[in-house]
Amino acid sequence: MTDLGTSPDEVQFRFRDDEPADHGTVTVDACCDQTNATAVRIEPGDDARVLLPFLDRLALVEVNFPSFGDGRGYSAARILREAGYDGELRAVGDVLIDQLSHMRRCGFDAFAPDKPLDEGDARRALEGFGNVYQSAADARKTIQELRHE
Amino acid sequence: MNILTGNDLKTGEVVWWDGQNWSLSVHDAVDVGDMGEQILAAEEAARRVNVPYALVASRTEEGVRPAHIKDRVRALGPTVRRDLAVPTASKTGWDWVI
Amino acid sequence: MYQYDQYDQAMVDARVEEFRDQAQRRLDGKLTEDQFKPLRLMNGLYLQLHAYMLRVAIPYGTLNSRQMTALGDIADKYDRGYGHFTTRQNLQYNWIKLEDAADILADLSKVEMHAIQTSGNCIRNISSDHFAGAAHDELIDPRPYAELLRQWSSFHPEFTYLPRKFKIAVIAAETDRAAMRLHDIGIQIVKNDAGEIGASFYVGGGMGRTPMIAPQIREFVPLDQLVTYAEACLRVYNRYGRRDNKYKARIKILVHEMGAEEYTRQVEEEFAHLLEQGVEPPLAELERIKPFFADPAFEDGPKSVDRSDPDFALWVDRNTVRHKHDSYVSAVISLKPVGGIPGDATGDQMRLMAKLAKQYSFDELRVMHTQNIVLPHVKIADLHALWTELEAADLGAPNLDTIEDIIACPGLDYCALANARSIPLAQRISENFAKNGRTEELGQLKLKISGCINACGHHHAGHIGILGVDKKGTENYQLSLGGSEAEDVSLAKITGPGFDEDGVIKAVETVTDVYLEAREDGERFLDTYRRIGMTPFKEALYD
Ligand code: HEM
Ligand code: SF4
Numbered sequence: 117m118t119d120l121g122t123s124p125d126e127v128q129f130r131f132r133d134d135e136p137a138d139h140g141t142v143t144v145d146a147c148c149d150q151t152n153a154t155a156v157r158i159e160p161g162d163d164a165r166v167l168l169p170f171l172d173r174l175a176l177v178e179v180n181f182p183s184f185g186d187g188r189g190y191s192a193a194r195i196l197r198e199a200g201y202d203g204e205l206r207a208v209g210d211v212l213i214d215q216l217s218h219m220r221r222c223g224f225d226a227f228a229p230d231k232p233l234d235e236g237d238a239r240r241a242l243e244g245f246g247n248v249y250q251s252a253a254d255a256r257k258t259i260q261e262l263r264h265e
Numbered sequence: 266m267n268i269l270t271g272n273d274l275k276t277g278e279v280v281w282w283d284g285q286n287w288s289l290s291v292h293d294a295v296d297v298g299d300m301g302e303q304i305l306a307a308e309e310a311a312r313r314v315n316v317p318y319a320l321v322a323s324r325t326e327e328g329v330r331p332a333h334i335k336d337r338v339r340a341l342g343p344t345v346r347r348d349l350a351v352p353t354a355s356k357t358g359w360d361w362v363i
Numbered sequence: 364m365y366q367y368d369q370y371d372q373a374m375v376d377a378r379v380e381e382f383r384d385q386a387q388r389r390l391d392g393k394l395t396e397d398q399f400k401p402l403r404l405m406n407g408l409y410l411q412l413h414a415y416m417l418r419v420a421i422p423y424g425t426l427n428s429r430q431m432t433a434l435g436d437i438a439d440k441y442d443r444g445y446g447h448f449t450t451r452q453n454l455q456y457n458w459i460k461l462e463d464a465a466d467i468l469a470d471l472s473k474v475e476m477h478a479i480q481t482s483g484n485c486i487r488n489i490s491s492d493h494f495a496g497a498a499h500d501e502l503i504d505p506r507p508y509a510e511l512l513r514q515w516s517s518f519h520p521e522f523t524y525l526p527r528k529f530k531i532a533v534i535a536a537e538t539d540r541a542a543m544r545l546h547d548i549g550i551q552i553v554k555n556d557a558g559e560i561g562a563s564f565y566v567g568g569g570m571g572r573t574p575m576i577a578p579q580i581r582e583f584v585p586l587d588q589l590v591t592y593a594e595a596c597l598r599v600y601n602r603y604g605r606r607d608n609k610y611k612a613r614i615k616i617l618v619h620e621m622g623a624e625e626y627t628r629q630v631e632e633e634f635a636h637l638l639e640q641g642v643e644p645p646l647a648e649l650e651r652i653k654p655f656f657a658d659p660a661f662e663d664g665p666k667s668v669d670r671s672d673p674d675f676a677l678w679v680d681r682n683t684v685r686h687k688h689d690s691y692v693s694a695v696i697s698l699k700p701v702g703g704i705p706g707d708a709t710g711d712q713m714r715l716m717a718k719l720a721k722q723y724s725f726d727e728l729r730v731m732h733t734q735n736i737v738l739p740h741v742k743i744a745d746l747h748a749l750w751t752e753l754e755a756a757d758l759g760a761p762n763l764d765t766i767e768d769i770i771a772c773p774g775l776d777y778c779a780l781a782n783a784r785s786i787p788l789a790q791r792i793s794e795n796f797a798k799n800g801r802t803e804e805l806g807q808l809k810l811k812i813s814g815c816i817n818a819c820g821h822h823h824a825g826h827i828g829i830l831g832v833d834k835k836g837t838e839n840y841q842l843s844l845g846g847s848e849a850e851d852v853s854l855a856k857i858t859g860p861g862f863d864e865d866g867v868i869k870a871v872e873t874v875t876d877v878y879l880e881a882r883e884d885g886e887r888f889l890d891t892y893r894r895i896g897m898t899p900f901k902e903a904l905y906d
Contacts, residue, residue: 160606185401185484187524191601194521198640214385214402221520234393240384245377247370249514251642252521259370260514260644263651275390276460277414312392316410333836335775339412343776345704345786349443363838 128232129216131225132204137176147174157208164192171201179224181209190222197223197253213237217245223253266296266324269305270336271317279339279351280314281329287314290353291340292328327357337362364427364727365510365655367475374517375472378479382406383465390461405485405523407478408464412779415459417467418481423491423509423533424452424730426476428717431728433474435713441467446713448698448706450770450821451530452490452730453481457777479517484525486516486597490532492540493731496656497739499687503560505535505552507652508589511644512550515590522597526604527612529597530569542732542848544568544577545824547614548596555583562589566596566626567618570818574854575615578623580630588634591643595634599626659725664690664744678750678761683741690743694724696736696753697760697768701797702790705771706734715756723749732821732848733770733809735763766801766808766875767793770821774814774831775838781814783831783838788812791868805875808888809847824848826889827874828855829867840867844874844900845892856897859905870904877903 127136141157142150148166155176158164167174177196179189193205206226207219213233220242227233247259269282270291280287281294282304288294297304301319308314321332331337341362342350367375382402389399403409407418419434426434434454438446441463442456449455459467471477481488489509496504512531516522522529532541535552543549549565561583568577584592603621605611618626666689670676683692696716698706708716716736720728723745724738731737741749753759762768769792772778774785789812796802811825815832822828828843839861846855862870875888877900882891892900 163602184398185524186606187484187522188602188606190521190524191598198636212398213388214381215524218518218520218523237384237388237393241381244381245518246373248520249374249517250519251640258644259374260648262370263368264645264647272410272414275462277410277458279413309396312390316396334838335412335779335781338775342413343786344784345776345790 127206127226127228129227129238130204131220134204136226137204141176141178158189158192160186160188162192164195165199167196168199171196171199171203174201174203176204176206177201178206178208178228181207181211181215184210184212184215190218193219193222193224194253213241216241221248221252221254221256266322266329267298267301267319268294268322268329268331269297269301269317269319270294270331270339271305271309271314274312274315277315281340282308282317288353289351291322291331292353292356294322294329327361330357330361334363364425365422365506365652371514372472372475375475375477375479378406378477378518379465379468379472382468386461386465401483401524403464404483405480406464406468407481408459408461409482410779411457412775412777412781414457415461415464416777417456417459417464417478418449419454419456419471419476419478420481420488421452421454421476421730422513423489423495423506424493424732425491425495425506426728426730427726428721428728430474430476431717431720432714433470433476435710435717437467437470438710438713440470445707445709447704447773448708448730448734448736450732450734450772450819451488452493452732453488454730455773457773482528483523484527484529485523486519486525486529486531489513489516490530490541490546490732492534492536493729493737494540494684494693494739495535495729496658497686497691497693498536498538498540499685500538501536501687502554503535503552504656505533506656507649508535508550508552508562508586509533510652510655511590511649512593515593515644519597522601525597525601526606527609527614529600529614531593537850539848539850539852540732542821542824542852544852545570545574545821545848546577548593549577553583559585561585562592564592564596566630567615567623569613569615570821570823571613572610572816572818573613573615574818574823575619576852576854577615578618580623580627586649587646588638588643591637592630592634594642595630595637598633598637599629603629659740661688661691661740662742664742666690666743668743668746672747674754674761675747675750678759679746681761681765682763683746686740688740691740692743692746694738694741694746694749695731695763696738696758697762698735698758699762699768699793700757700760701762701767702794703757704786705769705789708736712756712758715752716758719749719752733764733768735768762793762802764807764809765803766796766805766810768809769793770809770811770825772813772820774812774820778814778819780817781831782816782833783814783840785812785814785820785829785831788829788840788864788867791864792871795868795872799872801875801879804879806887808875810871811846821848822846823854824852825855826887826892827871829871832861834861837863839863842867842870842874842904844897845889847889851889858897858901873903874900
């Protein structure tokens with residue numbers, strides 16, 4: 117198994133109670149070939165859907181953001197959550213304050229930024245918007261649903 | 266000559282490097298020779314200027330004249346709103362821009 | 364008109380505070396310019412040639428007098444007393460300070476306005492027919508659907524870092540007044556054979572350096588699946604749109620390279636999947652939105668005007684448009700005075716237009732993509748009084764859709780990306796035709812000018828288009844003919860080698876001469892061009 121060098125202790129924010137997976141991730145290709153891999157790392161160009169047959173055995177999916185402006189990882193995250201994946205979904209790489217709340221909405225529940233973030237700024241960013249206009253991977257009721265309850 | 270320009274971070278105003286500070290007048294711009302990159306990096310890091318860059322200009326009787334029309338428009342203001350011209354630069358006529 | 368409830372207001376207020384925090388972090392050095400740039404762009408704040416520029420969203424081009432007044436006040440308080448109405452039905456301020464930006468956004472939020480997603484690689488302000496709700500030929504008012512999509516696209520968690528900007532237009536008439544097929548997604552609200560209302564989707568249009576007309580990818584999406592279908596279109600784009608080259612990143616390139624058929628297949632697959640995810644807002648939401656756009660209380664009145672004043676009669680003929688109620692018209696306030704700057708309005712003019720809207724148009728105004736303002740519902744009986752006030756404020760130019768009604772982007776006078784100036788050309792051309800008296804004779808003639816290949820001035824869609832290019836450090840202009848943004852959409856073709864400023868002004872005269880010479884009964888410039896082709900124009904220009 118190739119360890120890509122991300123270990124759980126670099127995770128700065130984690131919104132789960134279970135024990136973090138304590139092994140390195142493999143590439144998407146390797147994950148499809150190896151029947152025992154439980155942690156995988158998605159790069160922006162990878163098709164998250166090829167992982168769907170293996171979701172049962174995965175405990176950790178890392179989605180890499182080599183540059184914060186490349187938004188493919190948001191779709192990858194939602195696709196995994198829509199397919200029922202409920203293990204850890206970790207955003208790694210160029211993860212910045214102002215992307216956190218959207219990432220949460222797309223299903224990320226752990227963050228391992230390249231550069232540690234200011235905790236106060238991060239909290240403010242995550243708490244800033246009380247409501248949402250779209251349904252996404254979180255369970256929040258949308259504004260439209262609230263209006264018509 | 267090689268001169269430096271950018272925008273003020275807070276106000277957005279067009280500014281020119283006068284050797285010590287950032288001036289509102291293109292005519293205060295000084296030749297930085299080959300020190301441009303170094304000054305830009307230091308000044309940007311200190312947030313004394315935003316999105317700065319180096320450009321070529323020449324010294325004329327009317328003052329410092331950037332080589333490219335875009336920088337001359339920056340120096341003086343929109344040619345279609347001459348009432349809004351940068352005051353310190355207006356000793357040059359509008360023909361200077363085009 | 365749509366009004367915010369506490370949820371909409373809270374979202375906009377939260378955004379103001381978020382931006383205040385971001386701007387402060389930038390000023391404190393916690394954010395680099397590279398990190399801050401996408402955040403400020405997401406709030407419409409650019410760094411332009413002379414200063415920061417702020418672009419304010421005017422959703423589907425509709426605003427009320429309170430909002431227009433606030434826009435005028437902001438122009439005076441924070442800018443240099445004017446603003447620029449754009450082809451995207453937005454307003455741009457040219458001289459903004461970063462320190463003031465959050466306060467301006469706070470002022471805007473007090474009148475239910477914002478600058479959210481007016482720039483950046485996200486879903487932009489949604490545009491629509493400027494005569495929506497007033498047009499005699501529309502199926503239904505398209506704005507409730509645009510509002511539904513506005514909510515869906517605001518702060519979308521998955522689609523905020525798309526490969527490139529994304530523009531959506533919604534119309535509901537066969538006559539296309541919103542350049543619908545030149546958008547990333549164009550939606551036409553239609554009725555199917557069963558008499559149900561639904562949406563036709565056109566995807567992959569755009570201007571810029573590679574102009575394309577959007578192909579239809581689905582004839583009919585039922586209304587209770589509209590948002591889900593849009594979501595599917597966007598997801599396929601977000602996943603597969605090119606990110607290796609910014610100039611090939613728009614969805615038009617994806618649709619083109621993948622083929623409309625394959626793109627459609629993938630969208631349909633994603634759509635089927637998303638239907639099971641329940642992302643569609645409840646249909647009750649659309650029913651909640653619709654009454655905001657209900658007809659005002661129209662009254663019967665005179666159906667014609669006293670034409671004894673020829674100046675007034677000319678303005679009525681040129682600048683008023685048939686309304687669905689026969690005692691009303693839609694009146695166009697031209698922001699194209701002869702020799703003026705297309706789309707610019709002063710704070711005073713904005714406040715006056717607001718006052719007139721309140722007095723004469725049920726408190727409503729519209730921004731046209733042609734950079735003019737519409738009072739959508741004016742009683743024919745009130746036209747003379749309205750015109751008199753407009754005249755006095757230099758807002759009465761009688762030139763809608765004529766060669767004086769020029770679209771021009773800010774160009775090199777304001778824009779950091781420009782190759783050449785656009786505004787002075789527009790000024791000189793309008794002066795020229797006002798002087799030689801040909802405007803009337805030429806009839807409908809859409810002249811559109813962009814200062815560079817990005818095509819903000821829609822030059823590809825001009826009956827006559829002018830594009831500024833850089834020729835060894837001097838301004839040069841390419842002329843093109845035969846474009847249209849309307850239902851007869853087409854892309855203009857370049858005539859040949861470019862011209863300098865004087866040359867292109869002369870060239871515009873030359874091609875209008877060719878037209879006048881060759882035209883047959885009732886033909887517009889565009890029709891004649893389509894019939895006789897490029898050759899006669901070329902010969903006149905270059906031989
Ligand atoms: C002054 C600052 C502006 C900048 C920096 C700017 C930048 C750009 C860029 C880079 C593009 C090309 C996008 C692409 O093809 O991927 C573009 C397209 C466009 N812009 Fe602007 N623009 C500015 C002002 C305006 C204004 C004032 C208007 C309206 C008058 C406008 C309306 C448009 C439109 C309609 C397009 C074409 C959309 C398309 O390609 O489908 N822009 N702009
Ligand atoms: S077309 Fe070019 S010059 Fe004109 S506003 Fe757009 S980017 Fe600027």
